[in-house]
Amino acid sequence: MCTETSAxxxxxxxxxxVVLAATPIGNVGDASARLxxxxxxxxxxxxxxxxxxxDLANRLGVHVSGKVVAYHDHNERNKADGLLDSVEEGxxxxxxxxxxxxxxxxxxxxxxxxxxERGLPVTCAPGPSAVLDALALSGLPTDRFCYEGFVxxxxxxxxxxxxxxxxxxxxxxxYETPHRIAETMPDLLGEFGPDRRMALCxxxxxxxEQIRRGTIAQIKQSxxxxxxxxxxxxxxxxxxxxxxxxxxxxxxxVEDLAVxxxxxxxxxxxxxxxxxxxxxxxxxxxxxxxxxxxxVYTAVLEMRS
Numbered sequence: 001m002c003t004e005t006s007a008x009x010x011x012x013x014x015x016x017x018v019v020l021a022a023t024p025i026g027n028v029g030d031a032s033a034r035l036x037x038x039x040x041x042x043x044x045x046x047x048x049x050x051x052x053x054x055d056l057a058n059r060l061g062v063h064v065s066g067k068v069v070a071y072h073d074h075n076e077r078n079k080a081d082g083l084l085d086s087v088e089e090g091x092x093x094x095x096x097x098x099x100x101x102x103x104x105x106x107x108x109x110x111x112x113x114x115x116x117e118r119g120l121p122v123t124c125a126p127g128p129s130a131v132l133d134a135l136a137l138s139g140l141p142t143d144r145f146c147y148e149g150f151v152x153x154x155x156x157x158x159x160x161x162x163x164x165x166x167x168x169x170x171x172x173x174x175y176e177t178p179h180r181i182a183e184t185m186p187d188l189l190g191e192f193g194p195d196r197r198m199a200l201c202x203x204x205x206x207x208x209e210q211i212r213r214g215t216i217a218q219i220k221q222s223x224x225x226x227x228x229x230x231x232x233x234x235x236x237x238x239x240x241x242x243x244x245x246x247x248x249x250x251x252x253x254v255e256d257l258a259v260x261x262x263x264x265x266x267x268x269x270x271x272x273x274x275x276x277x278x279x280x281x282x283x284x285x286x287x288x289x290x291x292x293x294x295x296v297y298t299a300v301l302e303m304r305s
Contacts, residue, residue, distance in 0.1 A: 011033055011034050011036075011037035011038075013037055013038060013041040013042065013092055014092060014121070014123065015090050015091070015092055016087055016088070016089075016090045016091065016092070016120075016121065017087065017092055017093070017120075017121045017122070017123055018083075018084070018087055018093050018095060018111055018112070018115050018120065018121070018122045018123070019038055019042070019092065019093070019094050019095065019122075019123055019124070019125055020095050020101065020102045020103065020108055020112070020122070020123070020124045020125070021034070021035050021038055021094055021095070021096050021102075021124070021125040021127070022035070022100055022101040022102075022124075022125065022126055022127030022128050022129065023035065023056060023096050023097065023098070023099055023100065023127070023128070024056070024099065024127075024128050024205070025099045025100050025128045025129070025130050025133070025204055025205055025231075026099070026203065026204060026205035026206035026209075027205040027206065028056070028059045028060065030127065030128045030205060031056075031060055031127070032125060032126075032127050034125040035125055035127060036060055036062055038092075038094045038125060039056075039057055039060070039062045039064055039094070040062055040063060040064070040065060041065065041066070041092070042066045042092045042093065042094035043066045043067065043086065043091035043092050043093065044066050044067045044068075044069060044083060044086055044091055044092070044093045044094065045064060045066050045067070045068045045069070045093075045094045045096065046069050046070075046071035046079070046083055046093060046094065046095045046096070046111070047068060047069070047070065047071060047096050047097075048070075048071065048072050048096065048097040048098045048102075048106060048107055049070075049072070049098050050068050050069075050070050052098050053068060053096060054068075066092075066094070069083075071083075071095065071107055071111075072107050073107055076107045076108070076109075076110040076111065077110045079111075080110045080111040080113075080114045081114060083111060084111065084114055084115055084118055084120055087115070087120050087121075088118075088120060093111075095107075095108050095111060099128070099130075100128055100129055100130055101124070101126070101127070101128075101129055104129070104131065104147075105149055105150065105175060128205065130175070130201075130204050130231070130233050131147050131173050131233065133201070133204045133205065133233075134173065134199065134201040134204060134233035134234075134235050135171065135173060135235055137199065137201060137204075137211050138171075138198075138199035138201070138211070138213065138235035139197075139199065139213060140171045140197060140198075140199065140235055140236075140237050141171050141237075141238070142171065144169075144170040144171065144238075145170050145171040145172070145173060146168065146170045146171075146172055146173070147173045148161070148165070148172060148173065148174050149174070149175060150174065150175045150176065150177075151174045151175070151176050151180070151184050151234070153180065155183070155187070158184065158187055159187060159191070162187055162188065162191040162192070163191055165191075166191055166192065166239065166243070166247040167239055167243070167244040167247035168238055168239055168244075169238040169239050169240075169241075169244050170238045171235060171236070171237060171238050172235070172236040172237075172238060173233065173234070173235050173236075174233070174234040174236070175231075175232070175233055175234075176232045176233075176234055177231075177232065178202075178227070178228055178229050178230060178231075178232060181200075181223055181227070181228060181232055182223060182224070182227060184234075185216075185219065185220040185223050185224075186220065188216050188220070188234075188236070189216050189217060189220050192216055192236065193216065193243075194215060194216055194217035195215050195216070195217070196215065196216050196236060196237045197213070197214070197215060197216075197236075197237040198213075198214070198215070198216050198219055198234065198235060198236045198237060199211055199212065199213045199219075199234070199235040200212040200219050200222070200223070200228060200232060200233075200234055201232065201233040201234075201235065202228045202229070202230045202231065202232045202233075203229075203230035203231060204231070204233065206230070208230065210228070212228075216236070251285050252283050252291075254291060254292075254295050254296055254299050255299050255303075257276070257279055257280060257283060257291055257296045257299070258276075258296050258299035258300045258303055259303070260279045260283075261275045261276040261278075261279045261296060261300060262275070262300060262303065262304075264278060264279055272297070272300055273293075273297065276293050276296050276297055276300070277293060279296075280293050280296060
């Protein structure tokens with residue numbers, strides 16, 4: 001089905017399809033002609049927050065003619081199949097989150113997976129992305145990057161995640177909230193050091209958009225001096241070759257694993273094979289794979305002979 005927007009742009013609204021559509025992350029002027037047409041013509045609009053959907057429609061001057069249903073983190077799995085039943089009957093189901101692209105830290109993944117399993121078509125109406133916006137504005141390398149979602153809330157989990165990224169050489173992107181940024185910055189400083197470059201991007205595309213660029217130490221100081229408000233994206237420089245080499249986990253030899261296994265079996269009263277299985281699991285190789293348990297067992301037998 002084709003429709004024409006108020007600007008005279010002809011847009012295809014596909015029947016019998018799930019459409020994931022990106023919504024503005026701040027500036028309503030970033031709404032695409034496809035988004036406008038889909039909001040006007042979709043048979044069902046599955047929205048993370050129905051009030052925000054209607055607010056967006058009002059600001060765009062759009063009348064949402066289809067059925068609007070709440071589709072959020074707490075109900076997306078239960079609602080997916082019902083929405084897909086409608087797709088199977090020929091309906092256009094539009095999925096939108098509060099801001100940005102569905103499935104990127106927002107609901108949508110469940111319906112995509114189920115649609116794939118059921119052999120039903122899924123497509124995207126792309127648009128604004130805080131991740132890509134921040135990455136482009138950071139001034140840091142964009143050829144290779146990794147998106148890590150929100151910085152973990154709990155201190156222990158946050159430290160574990162940051163530690164696992166110390167040797168990461170790609171540019172790293174995180175979301176963070178204003179009420180936790182003061183806790184996060186000292187942890188970034190402690191794990192990545194003071195001299196790595198980073199950018200703190202807040203309120204992207206909005207009137208008070210601000211990009212703070214500098215070293216981790218400089219950004220930490222700016223957070224201490226002038227706590228940022230609004231939604232925050234952190235972009236952090238990847239490790240240098242030297243940092244990656246120094247931070248890379250060292251692999252234990254087969255003989256080291258054998259010694260640990262003998263100690264574990266003696267201390268915990270385990271069969272040696274069970275002790276080996278535990279020790280090997282706890283000490284993965286640098287590439288994430290596991291040592292060969294048969295080789296460790298052979299080394300144990302040699303030590304005991």
